[in-house]
Amino acid sequence: MFEFGPIRLRAWEREDLKKVHEWENDFETMLYSRGMPQQVKSYDAVVKYYEKExxxxxxxxxxxxxxSSNETIGxxxxxxxDWGNVRRGNIGTYLDKNYWNKGLGKIITLALLEISFYHLNLEKCEACSIEYNKRAHKVLEDCGFKRYGIERKSVFVLGRKWDWYCFDILREEYIQMREDLLSKILKDEMNEYLERTTLL
Ligand SMILES: CC(C)(COP(=O)(O)OP(=O)(O)OC[C@H]1O[C@@H](n2cnc3c(N)ncnc32)[C@H](O)[C@@H]1OP(=O)(O)O)[C@@H](O)C(=O)NCCC(=O)NCCS
Incomplete structure:
Protein backbone atom coordinates (compact mmCIF):
# COMPACT_ATOMS: atom_id res chain seq x y z
CA MET A 1 0.00 0.00 0.00
CA PHE A 2 1.21 3.51 -0.79
CA GLU A 3 -0.19 6.52 1.06
CA PHE A 4 0.33 9.86 -0.58
CA GLY A 5 -1.39 13.08 0.53
CA PRO A 6 -5.15 12.48 0.61
CA ILE A 7 -5.02 9.17 -1.28
CA ARG A 8 -4.00 5.56 -0.80
CA LEU A 9 -3.00 3.14 -3.56
CA ARG A 10 -3.73 -0.40 -2.46
CA ALA A 11 -4.08 -3.86 -4.02
CA TRP A 12 -7.24 -4.86 -5.90
CA GLU A 13 -9.46 -7.23 -3.93
CA ARG A 14 -12.34 -9.33 -5.22
CA GLU A 15 -14.87 -7.07 -3.52
CA ASP A 16 -13.62 -4.17 -5.69
CA LEU A 17 -14.69 -5.89 -8.90
CA LYS A 18 -18.31 -4.78 -8.70
CA LYS A 19 -17.21 -1.16 -8.69
CA VAL A 20 -14.63 -1.79 -11.44
CA HIS A 21 -17.38 -3.47 -13.51
CA GLU A 22 -19.51 -0.33 -13.14
CA TRP A 23 -16.65 1.99 -14.16
CA GLU A 24 -15.62 -0.18 -17.10
CA ASN A 25 -19.16 0.02 -18.45
CA ASP A 26 -19.53 3.75 -17.97
CA PHE A 27 -19.39 5.21 -21.47
CA GLU A 28 -18.08 8.64 -20.45
CA THR A 29 -15.28 7.21 -18.30
CA MET A 30 -14.26 4.80 -21.06
CA LEU A 31 -14.52 7.53 -23.72
CA TYR A 32 -11.40 9.02 -22.13
CA SER A 33 -9.73 5.82 -20.88
CA ARG A 34 -10.03 3.37 -23.77
CA GLY A 35 -9.70 3.31 -27.51
CA MET A 36 -13.01 1.42 -27.75
CA PRO A 37 -15.45 2.94 -25.24
CA GLN A 38 -18.40 1.04 -26.63
CA GLN A 39 -16.77 -2.30 -25.73
CA VAL A 40 -19.06 -3.26 -22.84
CA LYS A 41 -17.79 -5.84 -20.34
CA SER A 42 -19.71 -8.47 -18.42
CA TYR A 43 -18.97 -8.98 -14.74
CA ASP A 44 -17.46 -12.39 -15.61
CA ALA A 45 -15.12 -10.74 -18.13
CA VAL A 46 -13.94 -8.32 -15.44
CA VAL A 47 -13.29 -11.24 -13.06
CA LYS A 48 -11.35 -13.10 -15.77
CA TYR A 49 -9.30 -10.00 -16.54
CA TYR A 50 -8.56 -9.51 -12.83
CA GLU A 51 -7.46 -13.14 -12.40
CA LYS A 52 -5.16 -12.98 -15.43
CA GLU A 53 -3.63 -9.63 -14.52
CA SER A 68 -10.09 10.24 5.01
CA SER A 69 -13.10 7.99 4.30
CA ASN A 70 -11.61 4.80 2.76
CA GLU A 71 -13.93 5.43 -0.21
CA THR A 72 -12.87 3.64 -3.41
CA ILE A 73 -12.57 6.26 -6.14
CA GLY A 74 -10.65 4.75 -9.06
CA ASP A 82 11.96 -3.30 -21.06
CA TRP A 83 12.74 -2.12 -24.52
CA GLY A 84 16.42 -2.58 -25.17
CA ASN A 85 18.00 -2.27 -21.73
CA VAL A 86 15.91 0.61 -20.45
CA ARG A 87 13.43 -0.28 -17.71
CA ARG A 88 10.24 1.67 -18.17
CA GLY A 89 6.67 1.83 -16.98
CA ASN A 90 3.55 2.79 -18.84
CA ILE A 91 1.07 4.38 -16.44
CA GLY A 92 -2.69 4.70 -16.60
CA THR A 93 -5.47 5.77 -14.28
CA TYR A 94 -9.16 6.57 -14.16
CA LEU A 95 -11.29 8.09 -11.47
CA ASP A 96 -14.98 7.86 -10.70
CA LYS A 97 -16.63 10.80 -12.54
CA ASN A 98 -17.74 12.37 -9.27
CA TYR A 99 -14.07 13.03 -8.51
CA TRP A 100 -12.90 14.57 -11.79
CA ASN A 101 -11.38 18.06 -11.73
CA LYS A 102 -10.66 18.15 -7.99
CA GLY A 103 -6.89 17.87 -8.22
CA LEU A 104 -6.77 14.14 -7.47
CA GLY A 105 -5.54 13.09 -10.93
CA LYS A 106 -2.35 15.07 -10.47
CA ILE A 107 -1.83 13.59 -7.02
CA ILE A 108 -2.30 10.05 -8.37
CA THR A 109 0.06 10.70 -11.29
CA LEU A 110 2.70 12.03 -8.93
CA ALA A 111 2.22 8.99 -6.66
CA LEU A 112 2.80 6.73 -9.68
CA LEU A 113 6.00 8.65 -10.46
CA GLU A 114 7.21 8.30 -6.87
CA ILE A 115 6.59 4.55 -7.04
CA SER A 116 8.20 4.27 -10.49
CA PHE A 117 11.38 6.17 -9.72
CA TYR A 118 11.86 5.82 -5.96
CA HIS A 119 10.66 2.28 -5.46
CA LEU A 120 10.90 0.44 -8.78
CA ASN A 121 14.07 2.15 -10.00
CA LEU A 122 12.66 2.70 -13.50
CA GLU A 123 14.48 4.83 -16.07
CA LYS A 124 11.42 6.37 -17.66
CA CYS A 125 7.66 6.55 -17.44
CA GLU A 126 5.26 6.82 -20.36
CA ALA A 127 1.57 7.55 -20.75
CA CYS A 128 -0.64 7.68 -23.83
CA SER A 129 -4.02 9.15 -24.40
CA ILE A 130 -6.45 10.08 -27.12
CA GLU A 131 -6.22 13.48 -28.84
CA TYR A 132 -9.37 14.95 -27.23
CA ASN A 133 -8.43 14.04 -23.66
CA LYS A 134 -7.20 17.56 -22.87
CA ARG A 135 -7.67 17.10 -19.14
CA ALA A 136 -5.35 14.08 -19.03
CA HIS A 137 -2.76 15.91 -21.15
CA LYS A 138 -2.84 18.86 -18.75
CA VAL A 139 -2.36 16.53 -15.79
CA LEU A 140 0.60 14.78 -17.44
CA GLU A 141 2.27 18.03 -18.46
CA ASP A 142 1.75 19.54 -15.01
CA CYS A 143 3.49 16.45 -13.59
CA GLY A 144 6.54 16.96 -15.82
CA PHE A 145 5.71 14.70 -18.78
CA LYS A 146 6.60 15.86 -22.28
CA ARG A 147 4.75 14.89 -25.44
CA TYR A 148 7.22 12.93 -27.52
CA GLY A 149 5.08 11.69 -30.34
CA ILE A 150 1.76 11.36 -32.05
CA GLU A 151 0.40 8.25 -33.68
CA ARG A 152 -1.67 9.87 -36.36
CA LYS A 153 -5.34 8.90 -36.83
CA SER A 154 -4.93 5.72 -34.80
CA VAL A 155 -8.18 5.51 -32.87
CA PHE A 156 -11.72 5.55 -34.25
CA VAL A 157 -14.25 6.96 -31.79
CA LEU A 158 -17.61 8.69 -32.31
CA GLY A 159 -17.53 8.56 -36.08
CA ARG A 160 -14.02 9.75 -36.77
CA LYS A 161 -10.32 8.96 -36.41
CA TRP A 162 -8.28 10.63 -33.69
CA ASP A 163 -4.57 10.93 -33.02
CA TRP A 164 -2.99 9.04 -30.13
CA TYR A 165 -0.72 11.26 -28.00
CA CYS A 166 2.34 9.79 -26.28
CA PHE A 167 4.08 11.40 -23.30
CA ASP A 168 7.11 10.46 -21.25
CA ILE A 169 9.34 11.62 -18.43
CA LEU A 170 12.88 10.48 -17.71
CA ARG A 171 14.11 9.55 -14.26
CA GLU A 172 16.68 12.38 -14.22
CA GLU A 173 14.04 14.91 -15.24
CA TYR A 174 11.77 13.76 -12.44
CA ILE A 175 14.50 13.88 -9.84
CA GLN A 176 15.34 17.42 -10.86
CA MET A 177 11.77 18.66 -10.52
CA ARG A 178 10.64 16.34 -7.70
CA GLU A 179 10.62 18.80 -4.81
CA ASP A 180 8.96 21.47 -6.87
CA LEU A 181 6.24 19.05 -8.01
CA LEU A 182 5.71 17.67 -4.51
CA SER A 183 5.25 21.14 -3.07
CA LYS A 184 3.00 22.34 -5.94
CA ILE A 185 0.78 19.28 -6.07
CA LEU A 186 0.84 17.91 -2.52
CA LYS A 187 0.98 21.41 -0.98
CA ASP A 188 0.60 21.26 2.84
CA GLU A 189 0.76 17.47 2.77
CA MET A 190 4.30 17.37 1.36
CA ASN A 191 6.06 17.54 4.72
CA GLU A 192 3.94 14.77 6.21
CA TYR A 193 4.76 12.57 3.19
CA LEU A 194 8.50 13.32 3.30
CA GLU A 195 8.71 12.76 7.06
CA ARG A 196 6.87 9.47 6.79
CA THR A 197 9.04 8.19 3.95
CA THR A 198 12.47 9.35 5.10
CA LEU A 199 14.23 6.61 6.98
CA LEU A 200 17.12 8.51 8.52
C1 LIG B 1 -7.76 12.09 -16.30
C2 LIG B 1 -8.08 12.09 -14.83
C3 LIG B 1 -7.40 10.92 -14.12
C4 LIG B 1 -7.53 13.43 -14.25
O1 LIG B 1 -7.86 13.53 -12.92
P1 LIG B 1 -8.56 14.85 -12.37
O2 LIG B 1 -8.62 14.70 -10.89
O3 LIG B 1 -9.84 15.07 -13.08
O4 LIG B 1 -7.50 15.98 -12.78
P2 LIG B 1 -7.00 17.21 -11.92
O5 LIG B 1 -8.18 17.86 -11.25
O6 LIG B 1 -5.85 16.80 -11.07
O7 LIG B 1 -6.41 18.17 -13.05
C5 LIG B 1 -7.16 18.46 -14.18
C6 LIG B 1 -6.57 19.67 -14.87
O8 LIG B 1 -7.02 19.69 -16.24
C7 LIG B 1 -7.68 20.91 -16.48
N1 LIG B 1 -8.72 20.66 -17.44
C8 LIG B 1 -9.94 20.10 -17.26
N2 LIG B 1 -10.60 20.02 -18.42
C9 LIG B 1 -9.77 20.55 -19.37
C10 LIG B 1 -9.87 20.74 -20.78
N3 LIG B 1 -10.98 20.39 -21.46
N4 LIG B 1 -8.83 21.31 -21.43
C11 LIG B 1 -7.70 21.67 -20.77
N5 LIG B 1 -7.55 21.50 -19.43
C12 LIG B 1 -8.57 20.94 -18.75
C13 LIG B 1 -8.18 21.36 -15.12
O9 LIG B 1 -8.43 22.75 -15.09
C14 LIG B 1 -6.99 20.96 -14.24
O10 LIG B 1 -5.91 21.86 -14.39
P3 LIG B 1 -5.63 23.00 -13.26
O11 LIG B 1 -5.37 22.26 -11.98
O12 LIG B 1 -4.42 23.72 -13.76
O13 LIG B 1 -6.85 23.83 -13.19
C15 LIG B 1 -9.63 12.04 -14.55
O14 LIG B 1 -10.23 13.21 -15.05
C16 LIG B 1 -10.26 10.80 -15.17
O15 LIG B 1 -10.33 9.76 -14.55
N6 LIG B 1 -10.74 10.95 -16.45
C17 LIG B 1 -11.33 9.83 -17.19
C18 LIG B 1 -10.33 8.74 -17.54
C19 LIG B 1 -9.06 9.27 -18.16
O16 LIG B 1 -9.05 10.22 -18.91
N7 LIG B 1 -7.95 8.62 -17.82
C20 LIG B 1 -6.65 8.97 -18.34
C21 LIG B 1 -6.37 8.23 -19.58
S1 LIG B 1 -4.68 8.48 -20.04
Missing amino acids: MDREDRLHYIIELR TAVIRLH
Whole structure:
Protein backbone atom coordinates (compact mmCIF):
# COMPACT_ATOMS: atom_id res chain seq x y z
CA MET A 1 0.00 0.00 0.00
CA PHE A 2 1.21 3.51 -0.79
CA GLU A 3 -0.19 6.52 1.06
CA PHE A 4 0.33 9.86 -0.58
CA GLY A 5 -1.39 13.08 0.53
CA PRO A 6 -5.15 12.48 0.61
CA ILE A 7 -5.02 9.17 -1.28
CA ARG A 8 -4.00 5.56 -0.80
CA LEU A 9 -3.00 3.14 -3.56
CA ARG A 10 -3.73 -0.40 -2.46
CA ALA A 11 -4.08 -3.86 -4.02
CA TRP A 12 -7.24 -4.86 -5.90
CA GLU A 13 -9.46 -7.23 -3.93
CA ARG A 14 -12.34 -9.33 -5.22
CA GLU A 15 -14.87 -7.07 -3.52
CA ASP A 16 -13.62 -4.17 -5.69
CA LEU A 17 -14.69 -5.89 -8.90
CA LYS A 18 -18.31 -4.78 -8.70
CA LYS A 19 -17.21 -1.16 -8.69
CA VAL A 20 -14.63 -1.79 -11.44
CA HIS A 21 -17.38 -3.47 -13.51
CA GLU A 22 -19.51 -0.33 -13.14
CA TRP A 23 -16.65 1.99 -14.16
CA GLU A 24 -15.62 -0.18 -17.10
CA ASN A 25 -19.16 0.02 -18.45
CA ASP A 26 -19.53 3.75 -17.97
CA PHE A 27 -19.39 5.21 -21.47
CA GLU A 28 -18.08 8.64 -20.45
CA THR A 29 -15.28 7.21 -18.30
CA MET A 30 -14.26 4.80 -21.06
CA LEU A 31 -14.52 7.53 -23.72
CA TYR A 32 -11.40 9.02 -22.13
CA SER A 33 -9.73 5.82 -20.88
CA ARG A 34 -10.03 3.37 -23.77
CA GLY A 35 -9.70 3.31 -27.51
CA MET A 36 -13.01 1.42 -27.75
CA PRO A 37 -15.45 2.94 -25.24
CA GLN A 38 -18.40 1.04 -26.63
CA GLN A 39 -16.77 -2.30 -25.73
CA VAL A 40 -19.06 -3.26 -22.84
CA LYS A 41 -17.79 -5.84 -20.34
CA SER A 42 -19.71 -8.47 -18.42
CA TYR A 43 -18.97 -8.98 -14.74
CA ASP A 44 -17.46 -12.39 -15.61
CA ALA A 45 -15.12 -10.74 -18.13
CA VAL A 46 -13.94 -8.32 -15.44
CA VAL A 47 -13.29 -11.24 -13.06
CA LYS A 48 -11.35 -13.10 -15.77
CA TYR A 49 -9.30 -10.00 -16.54
CA TYR A 50 -8.56 -9.51 -12.83
CA GLU A 51 -7.46 -13.14 -12.40
CA LYS A 52 -5.16 -12.98 -15.43
CA GLU A 53 -3.63 -9.63 -14.52
CA MET A 54 -3.03 -10.53 -10.87
CA ASP A 55 -0.77 -13.38 -12.00
CA ARG A 56 1.46 -11.06 -14.02
CA GLU A 57 4.67 -9.82 -12.47
CA ASP A 58 4.97 -7.02 -15.00
CA ARG A 59 1.77 -5.29 -13.83
CA LEU A 60 1.20 -3.23 -10.72
CA HIS A 61 -2.53 -2.64 -10.39
CA TYR A 62 -3.87 -0.34 -7.71
CA ILE A 63 -7.23 0.66 -6.32
CA ILE A 64 -7.34 4.32 -5.32
CA GLU A 65 -8.93 5.16 -2.00
CA LEU A 66 -9.47 8.39 -0.09
CA ARG A 67 -7.52 8.16 3.13
CA SER A 68 -10.09 10.24 5.01
CA SER A 69 -13.10 7.99 4.30
CA ASN A 70 -11.61 4.80 2.76
CA GLU A 71 -13.93 5.43 -0.21
CA THR A 72 -12.87 3.64 -3.41
CA ILE A 73 -12.57 6.26 -6.14
CA GLY A 74 -10.65 4.75 -9.06
CA THR A 75 -7.89 2.54 -10.39
CA ALA A 76 -4.29 2.98 -11.52
CA VAL A 77 -1.72 0.78 -13.15
CA ILE A 78 2.00 0.67 -13.94
CA ARG A 79 2.78 -1.70 -16.80
CA LEU A 80 6.46 -2.63 -16.65
CA HIS A 81 8.42 -3.33 -19.76
CA ASP A 82 11.96 -3.30 -21.06
CA TRP A 83 12.74 -2.12 -24.52
CA GLY A 84 16.42 -2.58 -25.17
CA ASN A 85 18.00 -2.27 -21.73
CA VAL A 86 15.91 0.61 -20.45
CA ARG A 87 13.43 -0.28 -17.71
CA ARG A 88 10.24 1.67 -18.17
CA GLY A 89 6.67 1.83 -16.98
CA ASN A 90 3.55 2.79 -18.84
CA ILE A 91 1.07 4.38 -16.44
CA GLY A 92 -2.69 4.70 -16.60
CA THR A 93 -5.47 5.77 -14.28
CA TYR A 94 -9.16 6.57 -14.16
CA LEU A 95 -11.29 8.09 -11.47
CA ASP A 96 -14.98 7.86 -10.70
CA LYS A 97 -16.63 10.80 -12.54
CA ASN A 98 -17.74 12.37 -9.27
CA TYR A 99 -14.07 13.03 -8.51
CA TRP A 100 -12.90 14.57 -11.79
CA ASN A 101 -11.38 18.06 -11.73
CA LYS A 102 -10.66 18.15 -7.99
CA GLY A 103 -6.89 17.87 -8.22
CA LEU A 104 -6.77 14.14 -7.47
CA GLY A 105 -5.54 13.09 -10.93
CA LYS A 106 -2.35 15.07 -10.47
CA ILE A 107 -1.83 13.59 -7.02
CA ILE A 108 -2.30 10.05 -8.37
CA THR A 109 0.06 10.70 -11.29
CA LEU A 110 2.70 12.03 -8.93
CA ALA A 111 2.22 8.99 -6.66
CA LEU A 112 2.80 6.73 -9.68
CA LEU A 113 6.00 8.65 -10.46
CA GLU A 114 7.21 8.30 -6.87
CA ILE A 115 6.59 4.55 -7.04
CA SER A 116 8.20 4.27 -10.49
CA PHE A 117 11.38 6.17 -9.72
CA TYR A 118 11.86 5.82 -5.96
CA HIS A 119 10.66 2.28 -5.46
CA LEU A 120 10.90 0.44 -8.78
CA ASN A 121 14.07 2.15 -10.00
CA LEU A 122 12.66 2.70 -13.50
CA GLU A 123 14.48 4.83 -16.07
CA LYS A 124 11.42 6.37 -17.66
CA CYS A 125 7.66 6.55 -17.44
CA GLU A 126 5.26 6.82 -20.36
CA ALA A 127 1.57 7.55 -20.75
CA CYS A 128 -0.64 7.68 -23.83
CA SER A 129 -4.02 9.15 -24.40
CA ILE A 130 -6.45 10.08 -27.12
CA GLU A 131 -6.22 13.48 -28.84
CA TYR A 132 -9.37 14.95 -27.23
CA ASN A 133 -8.43 14.04 -23.66
CA LYS A 134 -7.20 17.56 -22.87
CA ARG A 135 -7.67 17.10 -19.14
CA ALA A 136 -5.35 14.08 -19.03
CA HIS A 137 -2.76 15.91 -21.15
CA LYS A 138 -2.84 18.86 -18.75
CA VAL A 139 -2.36 16.53 -15.79
CA LEU A 140 0.60 14.78 -17.44
CA GLU A 141 2.27 18.03 -18.46
CA ASP A 142 1.75 19.54 -15.01
CA CYS A 143 3.49 16.45 -13.59
CA GLY A 144 6.54 16.96 -15.82
CA PHE A 145 5.71 14.70 -18.78
CA LYS A 146 6.60 15.86 -22.28
CA ARG A 147 4.75 14.89 -25.44
CA TYR A 148 7.22 12.93 -27.52
CA GLY A 149 5.08 11.69 -30.34
CA ILE A 150 1.76 11.36 -32.05
CA GLU A 151 0.40 8.25 -33.68
CA ARG A 152 -1.67 9.87 -36.36
CA LYS A 153 -5.34 8.90 -36.83
CA SER A 154 -4.93 5.72 -34.80
CA VAL A 155 -8.18 5.51 -32.87
CA PHE A 156 -11.72 5.55 -34.25
CA VAL A 157 -14.25 6.96 -31.79
CA LEU A 158 -17.61 8.69 -32.31
CA GLY A 159 -17.53 8.56 -36.08
CA ARG A 160 -14.02 9.75 -36.77
CA LYS A 161 -10.32 8.96 -36.41
CA TRP A 162 -8.28 10.63 -33.69
CA ASP A 163 -4.57 10.93 -33.02
CA TRP A 164 -2.99 9.04 -30.13
CA TYR A 165 -0.72 11.26 -28.00
CA CYS A 166 2.34 9.79 -26.28
CA PHE A 167 4.08 11.40 -23.30
CA ASP A 168 7.11 10.46 -21.25
CA ILE A 169 9.34 11.62 -18.43
CA LEU A 170 12.88 10.48 -17.71
CA ARG A 171 14.11 9.55 -14.26
CA GLU A 172 16.68 12.38 -14.22
CA GLU A 173 14.04 14.91 -15.24
CA TYR A 174 11.77 13.76 -12.44
CA ILE A 175 14.50 13.88 -9.84
CA GLN A 176 15.34 17.42 -10.86
CA MET A 177 11.77 18.66 -10.52
CA ARG A 178 10.64 16.34 -7.70
CA GLU A 179 10.62 18.80 -4.81
CA ASP A 180 8.96 21.47 -6.87
CA LEU A 181 6.24 19.05 -8.01
CA LEU A 182 5.71 17.67 -4.51
CA SER A 183 5.25 21.14 -3.07
CA LYS A 184 3.00 22.34 -5.94
CA ILE A 185 0.78 19.28 -6.07
CA LEU A 186 0.84 17.91 -2.52
CA LYS A 187 0.98 21.41 -0.98
CA ASP A 188 0.60 21.26 2.84
CA GLU A 189 0.76 17.47 2.77
CA MET A 190 4.30 17.37 1.36
CA ASN A 191 6.06 17.54 4.72
CA GLU A 192 3.94 14.77 6.21
CA TYR A 193 4.76 12.57 3.19
CA LEU A 194 8.50 13.32 3.30
CA GLU A 195 8.71 12.76 7.06
CA ARG A 196 6.87 9.47 6.79
CA THR A 197 9.04 8.19 3.95
CA THR A 198 12.47 9.35 5.10
CA LEU A 199 14.23 6.61 6.98
CA LEU A 200 17.12 8.51 8.52
C1 LIG B 1 -7.76 12.09 -16.30
C2 LIG B 1 -8.08 12.09 -14.83
C3 LIG B 1 -7.40 10.92 -14.12
C4 LIG B 1 -7.53 13.43 -14.25
O1 LIG B 1 -7.86 13.53 -12.92
P1 LIG B 1 -8.56 14.85 -12.37
O2 LIG B 1 -8.62 14.70 -10.89
O3 LIG B 1 -9.84 15.07 -13.08
O4 LIG B 1 -7.50 15.98 -12.78
P2 LIG B 1 -7.00 17.21 -11.92
O5 LIG B 1 -8.18 17.86 -11.25
O6 LIG B 1 -5.85 16.80 -11.07
O7 LIG B 1 -6.41 18.17 -13.05
C5 LIG B 1 -7.16 18.46 -14.18
C6 LIG B 1 -6.57 19.67 -14.87
O8 LIG B 1 -7.02 19.69 -16.24
C7 LIG B 1 -7.68 20.91 -16.48
N1 LIG B 1 -8.72 20.66 -17.44
C8 LIG B 1 -9.94 20.10 -17.26
N2 LIG B 1 -10.60 20.02 -18.42
C9 LIG B 1 -9.77 20.55 -19.37
C10 LIG B 1 -9.87 20.74 -20.78
N3 LIG B 1 -10.98 20.39 -21.46
N4 LIG B 1 -8.83 21.31 -21.43
C11 LIG B 1 -7.70 21.67 -20.77
N5 LIG B 1 -7.55 21.50 -19.43
C12 LIG B 1 -8.57 20.94 -18.75
C13 LIG B 1 -8.18 21.36 -15.12
O9 LIG B 1 -8.43 22.75 -15.09
C14 LIG B 1 -6.99 20.96 -14.24
O10 LIG B 1 -5.91 21.86 -14.39
P3 LIG B 1 -5.63 23.00 -13.26
O11 LIG B 1 -5.37 22.26 -11.98
O12 LIG B 1 -4.42 23.72 -13.76
O13 LIG B 1 -6.85 23.83 -13.19
C15 LIG B 1 -9.63 12.04 -14.55
O14 LIG B 1 -10.23 13.21 -15.05
C16 LIG B 1 -10.26 10.80 -15.17
O15 LIG B 1 -10.33 9.76 -14.55
N6 LIG B 1 -10.74 10.95 -16.45
C17 LIG B 1 -11.33 9.83 -17.19
C18 LIG B 1 -10.33 8.74 -17.54
C19 LIG B 1 -9.06 9.27 -18.16
O16 LIG B 1 -9.05 10.22 -18.91
N7 LIG B 1 -7.95 8.62 -17.82
C20 LIG B 1 -6.65 8.97 -18.34
C21 LIG B 1 -6.37 8.23 -19.58
S1 LIG B 1 -4.68 8.48 -20.04
